[in-house]
Amino acid sequence: MTKPWDATSEHLLRELAPQVLGAVARRFRDFSSAEDAVQEAMIAAFTQWPQQGVPENPRGWLIQVACRRMLDHVRCEIARRERETAVAVETETFLPSLDIETDMDPDDTLILLFTCCHPALTPSSTIALTLRAVGGLTTAEIANAFLVPEATMAQRISRAKQTIRASGIPFHLPAPHERAERLPAVLHVLYLIFSEGYASSIGWHLQRLDLAREAIRLTRNTKTLLPENPEVAGLLALMLLTDARRAARTGPEDELIPLDKQDRTLWDRAEISEGIELLTAALSKASMGLYQLQAAIAAVHDEAARVEDTDWPQILALYELLKRVAPSPMVTLNHAVAASMVHGPAQGLELLRALDSDPRMAGHYRLDAVRAHLFEKIGDHEAAIKHFRIAAARTTSMPERNYLITQAARLAGD
Amino acid sequence: MKYILMMNTMKAGHGVPDWPKKDLQAHIAFMMSLNKELHERGELVSGEGLSFPDQAKLVRADKNGRPITDGIFPESKEFLAGFWIIDVDNPERAYDIAARISAAPGPGGAALNMPIELRPIMSTPPQEMV
Numbered sequence: 001m002t003k004p005w006d007a008t009s010e011h012l013l014r015e016l017a018p019q020v021l022g023a024v025a026r027r028f029r030d031f032s033s034a035e036d037a038v039q040e041a042m043i044a045a046f047t048q049w050p051q052q053g054v055p056e057n058p059r060g061w062l063i064q065v066a067c068r069r070m071l072d073h074v075r076c077e078i079a080r081r082e083r084e085t086a087v088a089v090e091t092e093t094f095l096p097s098l099d100i101e102t103d104m105d106p107d108d109t110l111i112l113l114f115t116c117c118h119p120a121l122t123p124s125s126t127i128a129l130t131l132r133a134v135g136g137l138t139t140a141e142i143a144n145a146f147l148v149p150e151a152t153m154a155q156r157i158s159r160a161k162q163t164i165r166a167s168g169i170p171f172h173l174p175a176p177h178e179r180a181e182r183l184p185a186v187l188h189v190l191y192l193i194f195s196e197g198y199a200s201s202i203g204w205h206l207q208r209l210d211l212a213r214e215a216i217r218l219t220r221n222t223k224t225l226l227p228e229n230p231e232v233a234g235l236l237a238l239m240l241l242t243d244a245r246r247a248a249r250t251g252p253e254d255e256l257i258p259l260d261k262q263d264r265t266l267w268d269r270a271e272i273s274e275g276i277e278l279l280t281a282a283l284s285k286a287s288m289g290l291y292q293l294q295a296a297i298a299a300v301h302d303e304a305a306r307v308e309d310t311d312w313p314q315i316l317a318l319y320e321l322l323k324r325v326a327p328s329p330m331v332t333l334n335h336a337v338a339a340s341m342v343h344g345p346a347q348g349l350e351l352l353r354a355l356d357s358d359p360r361m362a363g364h365y366r367l368d369a370v371r372a373h374l375f376e377k378i379g380d381h382e383a384a385i386k387h388f389r390i391a392a393a394r395t396t397s398m399p400e401r402n403y404l405i406t407q408a409a410r411l412a413g414d
Numbered sequence: 415m416k417y418i419l420m421m422n423t424m425k426a427g428h429g430v431p432d433w434p435k436k437d438l439q440a441h442i443a444f445m446m447s448l449n450k451e452l453h454e455r456g457e458l459v460s461g462e463g464l465s466f467p468d469q470a471k472l473v474r475a476d477k478n479g480r481p482i483t484d485g486i487f488p489e490s491k492e493f494l495a496g497f498w499i500i501d502v503d504n505p506e507r508a509y510d511i512a513a514r515i516s517a518a519p520g521p522g523g524a525a526l527n528m529p530i531e532l533r534p535i536m537s538t539p540p541q542e543m544v
Binding site: 122123124125128146147148149151152153154155156157158159199395396397398400401 | 415453454455456457458459460501503534535536537538
């Protein structure tokens with residue numbers, strides 16, 4: 001008995017991927033090979049199910065296919081070792097029985113998240129591995145999202161797994177204190193996936209996989225697993241409150257439209273309400289963390305029906321908190337923007353001076369871009385044009401460069 | 415972050431380098447093994463070697479948009495010999511790779527220390543500008 005493949009099937013398949021991987025990895029006690037086997041099972045499902053229909057027990061189907069691949073792999077390994085060492089091996093002890101009614105452990109997805117977001121890995125390989133192992137994406141889809149060849153992405157994932165294997169971490173949930181220590185890294189990876197996806201929705205690279213939606217889905221799942229953690233809720237709220245502006249963020253020619261020029265009627269009301277609801281619930285629980293604060297700032301913007309209704313004193317207060325909780329040059333920069341909206345552009349420019357001596361900010365285009373906007377506000381168009389052009393020369397984002405040179409040209413034409 | 419590394423070494427009219435065979439072979443082997451390593455690390459997006467400048471043409475459109483080709487260039491001009499597009503985690507890694515290419519072995523196995531032009535590819539995500 002099968003069901004026809006429809007719009008929900010792909011989603012189902014992705015949701016099942018980490019559960020299947022968890023079951024197979026625990027059974028064989030080998031995350032790395034299990035991950036390959038599940039990827040093969042996923043590809044088999046993506047090829048066969050649209051034609052043959054979705055099996056009645058899709059999870060069992062995937063586990064069975066993945067286990068067969070694992071057994072093939074184990075048999076090959078044993079044969080190779082026998083050839084190499086000429087030592088007879090009791091094969092049966094290595095081969096777990098093919099029982100598809102494997103228990104499901106709700107913590108599997110969490111274990112996978114902590115395994116993939118391992119501190120020994122580089123950011124790019126962490127992201128790739130998380131998307132494949134936890135997100136159930138194929139290597140081809142991930143490669144497409146990052147605009148690199150599939151073979152390059154496959155290598156990146158394979159290297160990440162070698163690192164995990166070499167570090168010898170067992171496949172189980174870290175102890176509570178260790179979990180708390182490593183959760184920020186997991187959240188950061190989810191955040192990076194979101195911002196990469198949100199950004200890549202701009203520009204001419206059409207038909208890229210929607211990483212922002214994937215990040216929201218993964219964070220939603222993480223929130224189900226850790227319902228009491230206010231920072232997970234804060235991150236999900238931040239994503240929703242930012243993603244809500246997606247339709248208003250680009251014009252007809254795909255050009256970037258900054259927040260103060262966006263058509264706010266295009267903002268997604270459902271996402272905004274959900275984000276605010278999540279945030280309100282999280283804020284009542286504990287002290288404000290990095291993501292809750294950023295979500296709170298996004299919420300203040302989203303709640304303003306017109307740009308002139310924006311509650312800037314509230315945003316300024318939130319940035320002051322953020323400066324204490326998670327100080328960074330980017331926070332100082334945004335704090336200066338908020339201050340300029342409350343106390344005038346001259347004060348904003350004054351606050352920016354602190355960043356000139358910060359090596360982390362030296363030569364960063366955003367400092368010049370913000371300066372340009374503030375100079376324009378105080379009426380110094382010459383300085384504004386100069387800084388728009390410096391910023392344009394420094395950015396490595398094409399939509400941003402187009403925006404900045406257009407701003408300089410607009411002022412020069414006055 | 416993606417970078418292009420450009421190796422501008424070919425001079426028009428100079429033809430094929432007249433190094434001893436073993437030095438040429440060592441140079442080619444070095445490039446092959448570097449490419450293999452970049453691929454295995456999941457950093458190589460693409461890379462190509464280009465034909466010798468004898469085959470280079472400059473093309474412009476005439477008034478009617480038809481191509482006018484111009485060929486064979488003055489000897490002094492340097493040409494792109496090959497390029498790599500890499501995707502790495504930080505600029506320092508890109509500089510390291512460029513330095514490795516720069517020090518490719520030349521005649522007598524000595525490092526060539528050629529200049530490698532490195533340029534970021536416009537691929538960074540734009541950020542919300544408030």
